[in-house]
Amino acid sequence: MRTKFMMAAFLLFILIFSLLAPGAYSYGREKASMQHIDIGCKFFSAANLILENSAELTLSDEQVNRIKALQNETEKSLIRSEREIELVEVDIKAQLHGDMIDPGILAKFIDQKYELKKMKDKALVESIMSLNSILTEEQRKTLTSLSSKCKKEAGRRE
Incomplete structure (x- = not known):
């Protein structure tokens, strides 16, 4: 039971991270590109x-x-x-x-x-x-x- 809970929490963490990472990445690239005009x-x-x-x-x-x-x-x-x-x-x-x-x-x-x-x-x-x-x-x-x-x-x- 505890193993299933830990696995579900881990998968939830991975899912949330994978949804947020592309936005953070593109925001950083946009800022960097604005500095080099x-x-x-x-x-x-x-x-x-x-x-x-x-x-x-x-x-x-x-x-x-x-x-x-x-x-x-x-x-x-x-x-x-x-x-x-x-x-x-x-x-x-x-x-x-x-x-x-x-x-x-x-x-x-x-x-x-x-x-x-x-x-x-x-x-x-x-x-x-x-x-x-x-x-x-x-x-x-x-x-x-x-x-x-x-x-x-x-x-x-x-």
């Missing part, structure tokens, strides 16, 4: 924040047009870069699935892939710097206060 996301978030608050920042029409043009060019450049990276990834997969794997060629493709990623990130950093250069010093200060206000509001929602 890619540079492109930062650029587009900043540009959208600026455009959404153009009245508060007192942006001129020329500044708005320059920001929109920069967004457009950055998005096109990002798409091109990502496609080039995907093409190199296809070459890597083809090399890995071939009959004879040539380590020299494979290393060349891997170097090429990470060189393209490096160039993409550098271009995004340049876009962020260009975005900041469009704003005046006073507008940058106002943007900083708006950004911190948005982060505080986002922290309250979590």
Whole structure:
């Protein structure tokens, strides 16, 4: 009798744990992924924040047009870069699935892939710097206060 009770309690514990574990796991992964936001996301978030608050920042029409043009060019450049990276990834997969794997060629493709990623990130950093250069010093200060206000509001929602 006691053995059956212990076995039932153990199975109940396992059942409860198995139901709760996936939720805890996904919550942890979500938190971890939020800490690593890619540079492109930062650029587009900043540009959208600026455009959404153009009245508060007192942006001129020329500044708005320059920001929109920069967004457009950055998005096109990002798409091109990502496609080039995907093409190199296809070459890597083809090399890995071939009959004879040539380590020299494979290393060349891997170097090429990470060189393209490096160039993409550098271009995004340049876009962020260009975005900041469009704003005046006073507008940058106002943007900083708006950004911190948005982060505080986002922290309250979590």
